[in-house]
Amino acid sequence: MPVAIVTGASRGLGRALALALAGRGWDLVLDARTPSVLEGTAREAGRLGAGVVAVPGDITDAGHRAELVAAAKGLGGLDLLVNNAGILGVEPLVTLEEHPLDRFRAALETNLVAPLGLVQQALPLLRAAPAGAVLDISSDAAVEAYPTWGGYGATKAGLDLLSGVLAVEEPGLRVWWVDPGSMRTRMLAAAEPDEDLAGTPAPEEVAPAFLRLLDERLPSGRYTAADLAGVAR
DSSP states (O other): OOEEEESSOSSHHHHHHHHHHHHTTOEEEEEESOHHHHHHHHHHHHHTTOOEEEEESOTTOHHHHHHHHHHHHHTTOOSEEEEOOOOOSSSSOOOTTTOOHHHHHHHHIIIIIHHHHHHHHHHHHHHHSTTOEEEEEOOGGGTSOOTTOHHHHHHHHHHHHHHHHHHHHOTTSEEEEEEOOOOSOHHHHHHOTTSOOTTSOOHHHHHHHHHHHHHHTOOSEEEEHHHHHHTOO
């Protein structure tokens, strides 16, 4: 069984990706900060036949990240690292003039520093895997200048650049950074509470497009879920 670490797996896209992988026969190491909610994802993945280790904790903690990698090693190795966990920094979003710097630092730590730290700790297992891969969840806010999205978008722009450099430095791996597009998630509702999300797709509708990366082992690079879905068979 291939093994994946999925961070931020208790809800939203992380949960949807974890369940999609479980349905494909993957074993999983799941991370999130709230144990009770994470256990719900783990139970559902287990019902799909996956071997699951739920490791609740804070992804900004190097010790917690080491626990995730150790759990993957216990399942036999690591084939895919999904850096999905993220925070807005401030909710609802505000202009750069108003953005509290302590919340910007917190977003940098969660959205940029922690994924790099987890990659560093996971690289030995990923390099040893038959087809090791890293999937970093990006955002259109990384490349578009939307009002009030500057702080969050800056962290995702940084993650995009780290992903691109990692792809060059680790040609034996696949490194994908993917903009999932707007989704009906708690994060988007918190970012823009006045926005009507009724017509916005749920994460479960978006996640299947990501599987094409694995099925066809597409080249390292930046993708959008819409592009992946549009050309999916």
